Amino acid sequence: MSYFVGSSAHLCPLCYFRLAVIDKCFSHETVEEIVDALESEAAQLNEEWCSLALKRLKEASPLALKVSLRSIREGRYQTLDECLVREYRMSINGISKPFYHDFCEGVRARLVDKDLSF
Known part of the structure; x- marks a missing residue:
């Protein structure tokens, strides 16, 4: 918001x-x-x-924080369409091979075990 x-x-x-x-x-x-x-x-x-x-x-995941900060900073100079494309790509990349472990661990910690230990 x-x-x-x-x-x-x-x-x-x-x-x-x-x-x-x-x-x-x-x-x-x-x-x-x-x-x-x-x-x-x-x-x-x-x-x-x-x-x-x-x-x-x-x-939060340190990697996710860094990616989000960069995205926010880049978004200041982009149109809404460009921002939506960037957010979509971030979502897809967030669950892709290089970041898959972080994504699964975050889901486990936040939703499955609810222990918040990453």
């Missing part, structure tokens, strides 16, 4: 602060830098959303 905020003047101070923290953390170049920034902010701010975001990132 995406949101558009026309002007920061319409935001409450808490929302403006949270958007600033999100921008600060997620504007880094690599997944590792994003996780480090979130860890730092979570320790300083003790905000539940920050800790939850960090938890979700650590539960």
